Amino acid sequence: MRAWAPIAIVVALLAAVPLVTASNVVLNFMVVALLTALVGQGWNLLGGYGGQYSFGHAAFFGTGAYATAILQVRYGVNAWLGFAIGIAAGAAVGAFIGALSFRSGLKGSYFALVTLAFAEVLRIVASVAPITGAGVGTLIKLDLRAEALQFQSRVPFYWIILGLVAVSVVIMRMIEDSRFGAYLVALRENEDAAKALGVNTTLVKLAAMTISAAIAAAGGCFYAQYFLFIDAGIAYGPWISIAALLAPIVGGAGTVFGPLLGALVVKTLGEATKLVAGDAPGLDLVIYGCVLILIVAFAPSGIAGLLLKARQRFAALKSLRPEPPHG
Amino acid sequence: MAEPLLRVEGVSKRFGGLLAVDNVSLSVESGRITALIGPNGAGKTTLFAMISGFLTPGSGRIYHRGEDITGVPPYRLARRGIARTFQIVRPFAGLTVHENIAVGAHLSRRSRAAARDAAARVAQLVGLAELVDKPAASLTVAGRKRLELARTLATEPNLLLLDEVLAGLNPTELAAMVPTIRAIADRGITIVMIEHVMQAVMSLAQQVYVLSEGRILTAGSPQDVVGDARVIEAYLGRGAAARLAAAGAPHG
Numbered sequence A: 001m002r003a004w005a006p007i008a009i010v011v012a013l014l015a016a017v018p019l020v021t022a023s024n025v026v027l028n029f030m031v032v033a034l035l036t037a038l039v040g041q042g043w044n045l046l047g048g049y050g051g052q053y054s055f056g057h058a059a060f061f062g063t064g065a066y067a068t069a070i071l072q073v074r075y076g077v078n079a080w081l082g083f084a085i086g087i088a089a090g091a092a093v094g095a096f097i098g099a100l101s102f103r104s105g106l107k108g109s110y111f112a113l114v115t116l117a118f119a120e121v122l123r124i125v126a127s128v129a130p131i132t133g134a135g136v137g138t139l140i141k142l143d144l145r146a147e148a149l150q151f152q153s154r155v156p157f158y159w160i161i162l163g164l165v166a167v168s169v170v171i172m173r174m175i176e177d178s179r180f181g182a183y184l185v186a187l188r189e190n191e192d193a194a195k196a197l198g199v200n201t202t203l204v205k206l207a208a209m210t211i212s213a214a215i216a217a218a219g220g221c222f223y224a225q226y227f228l229f230i231d232a233g234i235a236y237g238p239w240i241s242i243a244a245l246l247a248p249i250v251g252g253a254g255t256v257f258g259p260l261l262g263a264l265v266v267k268t269l270g271e272a273t274k275l276v277a278g279d280a281p282g283l284d285l286v287i288y289g290c291v292l293i294l295i296v297a298f299a300p301s302g303i304a305g306l307l308l309k310a311r312q313r314f315a316a317l318k319s320l321r322p323e324p325p326h327g
Numbered sequence B: 001m002a003e004p005l006l007r008v009e010g011v012s013k014r015f016g017g018l019l020a021v022d023n024v025s026l027s028v029e030s031g032r033i034t035a036l037i038g039p040n041g042a043g044k045t046t047l048f049a050m051i052s053g054f055l056t057p058g059s060g061r062i063y064h065r066g067e068d069i070t071g072v073p074p075y076r077l078a079r080r081g082i083a084r085t086f087q088i089v090r091p092f093a094g095l096t097v098h099e100n101i102a103v104g105a106h107l108s109r110r111s112r113a114a115a116r117d118a119a120a121r122v123a124q125l126v127g128l129a130e131l132v133d134k135p136a137a138s139l140t141v142a143g144r145k146r147l148e149l150a151r152t153l154a155t156e157p158n159l160l161l162l163d164e165v166l167a168g169l170n171p172t173e174l175a176a177m178v179p180t181i182r183a184i185a186d187r188g189i190t191i192v193m194i195e196h197v198m199q200a201v202m203s204l205a206q207q208v209y210v211l212s213e214g215r216i217l218t219a220g221s222p223q224d225v226v227g228d229a230r231v232i233e234a235y236l237g238r239g240a241a242a243r244l245a246a247a248g249a250p251h252g
Helices: A004-013 A024-049 A057-073 A077-105 A108-126 A155-175 A178-191 A193-195 A201-227 A238-251 A256-275 A283-298 A300-319 B043-049 B072-082 B097-108 B112-123 B143-152 B171-186 B198-204 B222-226 B230-236 B242-248
Strands: B006-014 B018-028 B031-035 B059-064 B083-084 B159-163 B188-196 B208-212 B215-222
Touching: A004 A155, A004 A201, A024 A155, A024 A178, A024 A238, A024 A256, A057 A108, A057 A201, A057 A238, A077 A108, A077 A201, A077 B222, A155 A178, A155 A201, A178 A193, A178 A201, A178 B097, A193 A201, A201 B171, A238 A283, A238 B171, A256 A300, A256 B097, A256 B215, A300 B112, B006 B043, B006 B188, B018 B043, B018 B208, B018 B215, B031 B043, B031 B112, B031 B198, B043 B083, B043 B159, B043 B188, B043 B242, B059 B159, B072 B083, B097 B112, B097 B143, B112 B143, B112 B171, B143 B159, B143 B171, B171 B188, B171 B198, B171 B208, B171 B222, B198 B222, B208 B222, B208 B230, B215 B230
Parallel strands: B031 B188, B031 B208, B083 B159, B159 B188
Antiparallel strands: B006 B018, B006 B059, B208 B215
């Protein structure tokens, strides 16, 4: 099918990266960028397609990360199983916060504030609760076996995160092509009109938030396995909530490739800032802020929107050009 | 006597100190066009909002096909076949006309392809076929009114509540829209319309209810209602009917 070809091409191109370079710096950069793309894709479903702007996707990311880590460290659960349970736990937190907010009709900035508050409460709880290792954090024991989901090289991690991103992109395309997707976009555009046409908007938003949270939690699970250490500031910190919304907004919210595009651009900018300005703390955040302002002001549909517009202009120009004379 | 399609019984709604709808009862016979007229602020839209589930009545009951639907949420009423348009049009502005209509068509169809096919047929019916690929945001007022109509029609309702779909149209657009509404009624869909354009009400409606200051002032055929002194006074002020009669007498 025509719609699937771009996904196959993009994934194939990205899959070729480790074949071209063995540089750990490049691979590490790509893994972090893809991780951002994954969490951003989660945000994109709820925020980009559904128009429900969450400022607290850290709540799901962190839950996935902690569930994976704690299950292994304290209960000796297999890492792969821990990964799966982590995703489910993140989805459950999403469903819980979603049920509370949507049933009480929270919208717009109120919804954003409530999600932010939940993430912050979880961060504070995680920084004092004994089970999370409180202020010390949780360290996953080094055990470089595939069964433990740990690898000597970064390449297998790269395949795994690329696989997760590919799955998230495919899920997003399937949702785009479904009644659920049509309803989600409709309620973003006008919730009352959607209700009048028979859309159970509360249920649709709740489903979107649960899937969105599951995707973000998968990112958290991966983070824990990749870095083998998390604490409250990493797992539930605002950095990931910001990354989750920045990538899709820069790349193009409500588009399948927006988060991936945005994550690559934002991470490249972040690295470039570090090269130029050294390790000045917070400077990358300043740059992100500026980029966000520029995007919102001049390209509200992100880079994907700009590309689409450029293509339409080009097509219009081509149709204006007179037919070349024959012979 | 057969149960009417829609029956409203003693419904009231209060907003703070304002009694917007005061003990209104009406019934809508299946297969007819019923008009709800009255001056601005009479409570017509509030009454519609209660019938379509967007507001819950303070008191009174609403029945659809004999079943109590008071306080049932809008999305469930849509599934029962009660569809409404909005006075202030609410297009899904970022989507194409086709996608807008398809959202309505999804009510009884899960598959995207089936919904889009049905949407194309509805677009044809309401005269939007030429514009299906345009973004809804690019439509004129008349186009947006047609789109409201098309989306609700796509849900395949048995009862269609039209809130001023003719308001803001120029005479040409009006002349084009009236047959569209008649065609919908001819398909067996019962219509209740709030309307200020009396010319259209006179030509379309079989039954008219006049609402003023939240109460039903009178009801009857369009001809009976426009001649009613109370109706003229509700629109033009106390004593207007007498003054009109006095002014008109020398010519008559």
